[in-house]
Amino acid sequence: MVSVSIFVFYGYWNPAYLWVIVGSILVNYSLGVLLSASATKGQLKNIVLAIGVVANILLLGYYKYVNFFMDTINRTGLSDIQIESIVLPLAISFFTFQQIAYLVDAWKGEVKEYNFLDYCLFVTFFPQLIAGPIVHHKEMLPQFKEGKTYKLNHFNITIGISIFLVGLFKKVVIADNLSVLASPVFSAAENGEVLHFFEVAEGVIAYTFQLYFDFSGYSDMAVGIARLFGIRLPLNFNSPYKAENIIDFWRRWHITLSRFLRDYIYIPLGGNRKGRSRRHINLMATMLLGGLWHGAGWTFVFWGALHGFYLIVNHGWQKIWKRRINKWWSVAISRIVTLFLVMFAWIFFRAESFDGAMQILKGFTNLPHTPSENLGFIGDLLVFMGFQFNGPSISASDIKVILMFFALTAIVWFIPNTQQLFAKYRPAYGYSWRTDKPVLLQSLNRKFYWRPNVAWSVWIAILGASSLLSLSQVSEFLYFQF
Numbered sequence: 001m002v003s004v005s006i007f008v009f010y011g012y013w014n015p016a017y018l019w020v021i022v023g024s025i026l027v028n029y030s031l032g033v034l035l036s037a038s039a040t041k042g043q044l045k046n047i048v049l050a051i052g053v054v055a056n057i058l059l060l061g062y063y064k065y066v067n068f069f070m071d072t073i074n075r076t077g078l079s080d081i082q083i084e085s086i087v088l089p090l091a092i093s094f095f096t097f098q099q100i101a102y103l104v105d106a107w108k109g110e111v112k113e114y115n116f117l118d119y120c121l122f123v124t125f126f127p128q129l130i131a132g133p134i135v136h137h138k139e140m141l142p143q144f145k146e147g148k149t150y151k152l153n154h155f156n157i158t159i160g161i162s163i164f165l166v167g168l169f170k171k172v173v174i175a176d177n178l179s180v181l182a183s184p185v186f187s188a189a190e191n192g193e194v195l196h197f198f199e200v201a202e203g204v205i206a207y208t209f210q211l212y213f214d215f216s217g218y219s220d221m222a223v224g225i226a227r228l229f230g231i232r233l234p235l236n237f238n239s240p241y242k243a244e245n246i247i248d249f250w251r252r253w254h255i256t257l258s259r260f261l262r263d264y265i266y267i268p269l270g271g272n273r274k275g276r277s278r279r280h281i282n283l284m285a286t287m288l289l290g291g292l293w294h295g296a297g298w299t300f301v302f303w304g305a306l307h308g309f310y311l312i313v314n315h316g317w318q319k320i321w322k323r324r325i326n327k328w329w330s331v332a333i334s335r336i337v338t339l340f341l342v343m344f345a346w347i348f349f350r351a352e353s354f355d356g357a358m359q360i361l362k363g364f365t366n367l368p369h370t371p372s373e374n375l376g377f378i379g380d381l382l383v384f385m386g387f388q389f390n391g392p393s394i395s396a397s398d399i400k401v402i403l404m405f406f407a408l409t410a411i412v413w414f415i416p417n418t419q420q421l422f423a424k425y426r427p428a429y430g431y432s433w434r435t436d437k438p439v440l441l442q443s444l445n446r447k448f449y450w451r452p453n454v455a456w457s458v459w460i461a462i463l464g465a466s467s468l469l470s471l472s473q474v475s476e477f478l479y480f481q482f
Contacts, residue, residue: 009126010090017089020059021124027055028099029119035106036113045107052103060096063088068296091129093293097260098123102137104264111137118144127225131218131477133236133256139429140231149230158452159425160227165464166418167220171477172470175214179475181206182350189359190352196391198398200363205401207350208343209408211478212241215254218477220418223428232429235419241342241412244334246310247318249342257293261286279315284308294349299357303349310341335413368394421450 011018031052034040040048067086074081102122105111114122114137122140123129143149185203188195219237226233236255243249250258266286272279284305291304351357367382368391375382379389419427426432450456 007120007124010124010129014087014090017087020063020089020092021095024056024059024095024099025120025123028052028103028123029116032102032106032111032119035103036109036111049103049107053100056096056100056103060092062086063092065292065296072298091131094129094132094134095123097134097257097293101134101260101264105137112141114141125226125231127222127229127231128233131222132254133219133222133234134260135234135256139234143231151230153230155452156227156230159422159427160224160229162224162450162456162460163227163418163422163427164221164224165460165467166421167217167222167224168467169463170213170217170220172217172467172475175210175212175217176470176475178206178210178213182210186350186352186356186360189363190356192355192359194366195359195363196366197364197368198391198394198401200360202401202404204343204347204360205405205408208339208346209412211346211350212412214478216417223418227427232426235428235431237417238419239412239417241339241409242335243338244331245317245338246307246314246341249338250307250311257290261290265289280312283311283315287311297352299348299351299354302354303345306345306348310345339409366391368392368398416448421448424449 007018007022010021031048034048035045035052063086067083070081070083102111118141121144122135122137125135125140128135182203185195185200186207189200189203216237222236223233234256238252238255240249240253243252266282269282269285270278271282285308287304287308288301289304291300291302291307294300294303347360348354348357351360365387367387367389370379370389370393419431423431
């Protein structure tokens with residue numbers, strides 16, 4: 001009954017694509033049974049796995065990348081094949097990766113016997129179906145088999161609603177209001193308009209934190225809805241802007257995607273087992289695929305390549321500089337440098353074309369109007385480096401851009417994230433508050449931990465009311481498009 005209702009939920013968006021997820025489930029479950037069977041051994045097992053992986057990649061490739069590759073070939077002049085635009089089925093990237101992981105684990109002998117309905121629920125569990133997390137069978141299927149999961153639990157409902165409303169507040173009150181600042185700047189860049197430093201700075205800063213709170217909000221809402229049903233989803237978002245290097249960033253941002261890329265692409269390619277040069281190639285190949293997974297466009301591929309380059313440099317730096325300085329100023333510098341690198345990469349992630357991204361970057365070279373001679377040799381150096389001083393003079397609104405950056409950075413650095421707020425009540429699968437270093441406010445006062453009491457009920461009610469009052473229009477999550 002639960003599985004049937006979830007198929008209805010999926011088909012409501014577009015009934016024509018219901019066959020895609022149903023067919024994918026039937027094929028992958030059948031192949032999983034074959035791979036788990038004791039009679040399937042040796043070369044036959046490898047062939048079954050290869051068929052499953054190729055079938056999943058072809059399905060994803062057809063819907064997500066055929067238009068992209070045909071447009072790319074047509075631009076070269078080698079062909080002029082025109083095909084209709086293919087609409088992307090809902091959540092195809094997520095349920096495809098999830099089932100590839102299932103097949104590989106079955107091939108390794110790590111999958112137990114599961115009935116078909118449990119498997120359907122594993123693939124289509126609606127709180128995480130649309131935009132993740134990308135879950136493992138060993139995390140979800142045992143929970144579905146527990147009898148207590150299907151019993152009404154008021155405590156789970158209380159925690160689930162609270163986490164959901166925190167996520168909703170992040171999405172509709174913070175992220176959606178930041179999008180109002182980001183979208184016009186990137187649209188103007190796509191139209192080729194001349195922009196100036198503080199204009200593009202506002203757009204990039206706004207998008208950087210819009211994406212943060214949008215994805216963080218979605219992740220909280222997914223965890224909260226799942227908890228209503230007595231299910232704990234794995235953590236998918238853990239304050240990535242606190243990262244002190246790019247390696248740490250990918251341990252915190254889209255955690256389950258990073259896990260998939262590591263376990264099912266990077267390690268099978270050889271990981272770091274075949275020398276430094278091969279590790280660098282494997283890192284770059286993995287991140288290129290990660291970029292392409294996010295979207296069928298060369299800007300996404302370039303974004304992945306940038307992060308691949310960052311990771312290679314990061315590993316190289318760790319080889320050279322092995323001493324760790326645990327001073328507050330060292331941590332702050334590391335976080336700021338990492339954040340700026342991530343922000344630079346987000347420009348290409350958000351831009352619809354390379355021309356738009358270049359227009360944003362050109363805007364950073366258009367400084368406020370100040371005679372360069374007034375700056376002495378610094379002005380001469382900036383002019384030599386290609387900077388111009390054609391932008392408007394610095395105004396109060398420009399100062400607000402700087403204050404916005406520091407205010408938002410302080411929020412993500414010093415205010416507890418959702419799992420830290422709910423730390424003592426196991427908010428996510430495998431999460432332990434004992435291993436999570438508390439942030440400043442929690443260190444000063446343990447009252448910042450969520451508790452089922454009147455004070456916290458009032459706070460959650462305020463967040464919920466603010467969110468509902470802000471729901472003035474339809475606003476999709478940014479990761480829905482992936």
